[in-house]
Amino acid sequence: MASPGIAVVFYSRTGTTKQLALEVAKALGADGVELTEERGRGGLLGYLRSGFEAARARTTTLRDVHREVLGYDLVVVATPVWVSAVCSPVRTFLRRHGGKFPPLAFLATMGGRGSETAFQQMASEARRSPVATLALTAGDVRAGKQMEKLSAFIREVRNATPLRTASDG
Template structure:
């Protein structure tokens, strides 16, 4: 009798745990990602003249958006955020969904219209790293784009490593004249001034190269 009660109690605990876990997964699957509170944006002082610049980016939690804003401010460019028609779920479901969609090469439909790349001299393209590669919304943009011989400069934000991001980018960016890209790690944890420094050294190298090429 005592053993029976114990088994019942154990079953009850197990059922409760399963219900809580399932509920949490369903809830997080339908939750729209919450943007990290924006850090106060202090416009960087450095400026680089690269001609007419477009900075196009996708960002799920704000890191790539922050890098994009800073690049844009330093190059006096135009900023364009890529949005998907259907929002992705928040973490942890985002990890599962991104992995599944990546395995099935399932790219999302974009809400944002394709920009007119011909109107710019230089196009920066930024995306987070998802599962060691380019985030799916950016792959979606690339699959519909033709850069028509323009200078295209990729950048990514990541937790620890960029995997095949830049190799894949070189494969996917149709008719792009690629310039040296950059990866930013742990953007939310580094001081804005340090991020600016990193962007600044990168941009000055690009500007120098551009000034030397015919």
């Protein structure tokens, strides 16, 4: 069966991680896969619940388990940093498929800090170390800054993606 290449899986509450994830997907010629929930996270209550879930390493209910992602050659997983932790929707996705992933790379967006802990948690939930990581501030994503870091990340991901021969499709 033909191998489908790279997937970029992301969750985004307010659009910043989505913007970065879709940019990276475009640059890699990858499929974008958005994690969605039935229950919204808008307003102050949504914000507080998000912080609480991330701080307590809680999971949530996703609309789809996205098992198809396990068939890709490499998966980039993108999260917003919540209280110096991975967000609960991304934690849910990684925990569900932990130990079954192809090579992984991690992306994070944040106000300013906490991505290192978030990346450690992601590797632990996935039971796999990433081949590349990149964290950008929301300000830099919106302003289109840090393009060098972004290019370096994209290069690392490309280099780490298993090569396919023409007959693989």
